[in-house]
Amino acid sequence: MDDYWNHNTAYHRWILRTVERQGHRDVLDVGCGEGLLLQRLAPLVSTVTGVEPDAEALERARVRLAGLPTARLVPDRFEQAALDEAGYDLITFVASLHHMEPRRALSRAARLLRPGGDLLVVGLAANRSPVDWAFSALTLPAARIGSLAHHETRDIGVPVAEPPEDLREIRRTAGELLPGARIRRGLYYRYLLRWTRPAD
Secondary structure (H helix, E strand, C coil): CCCCCCCCHHHHHHHHHHHHHHCCCEEEEECCCCCHHHHHHHHHCCEEEEECCCHHHHHHHHHHHCCCCCEEEECCCCCCCCCCCCCEEEEEEECCHHHCCHHHHHHHHHHHEEEEEEEEEEECCECCCHHHHHHHHHHHHHHHHHHHHCCCCCCCCCCCCCCCCEHHHHHHHHHHHCCCCEEEECCCCCEEEEEECCCC
16 A cells, blocks of 8 residues: 555645654654655655554555665554654654553653654544534534545554543643643544644
C-alpha cells in the first residue's frame, strides 16, 4: 500500500506545513503504524523516528521506509521505549494517543521535546456531551463528502480502539501538563492539539 487517504492522513498536510514553516530537524512519530507519515516527513527533516508496538504494522513500516537512512523504527510502547534523550524538534501523535494513558504519554512527550519544539496531536475523543454529539452531526455531511471524494481507505491493517476520554477530559489534562496548548475540533471526528515548548 503505497499511498492512501483516510480521516487520519487528511491531517498529514497540517503536520507537513508546520515542519516547513518551523524548520524542524528531528521528528518523532508516536504510534507510527505502517509509516506513511514518516515517509512523507523524511525529505523535509534530518531524522525521523517512529515508535510502534504492533509487530505487523512495524514490519510494514520497515518495508515502506527501506532505503531511507535517516529513518529509525523503535518496536515498543512509547511510555517505555528507548528514545533519544537529547530530544526532538517535533513529536506527533496521529490517532494514537487514545491507545495510551494520556497523562503519562503527554508528560513524556513534553520532556522529550526540545525548547521551541512542537507537539502535534491528531486525536480521537469520545462523544458524551450534547455539544460533542451536535458537532459530530453537523460535520457528518462534510466528512462523508471528503471520504467519497478522496476514495477513503478505512482499514489499513493497524490496531484500532475506541477513545475512552472525551474532549473535556483531554482539555483538562492538556491544561495541567501543557500550559498554553491549543485544542480545536476538526472535521472527520478528530481534534487537533498543538503545544510549543517554551524556550528555556
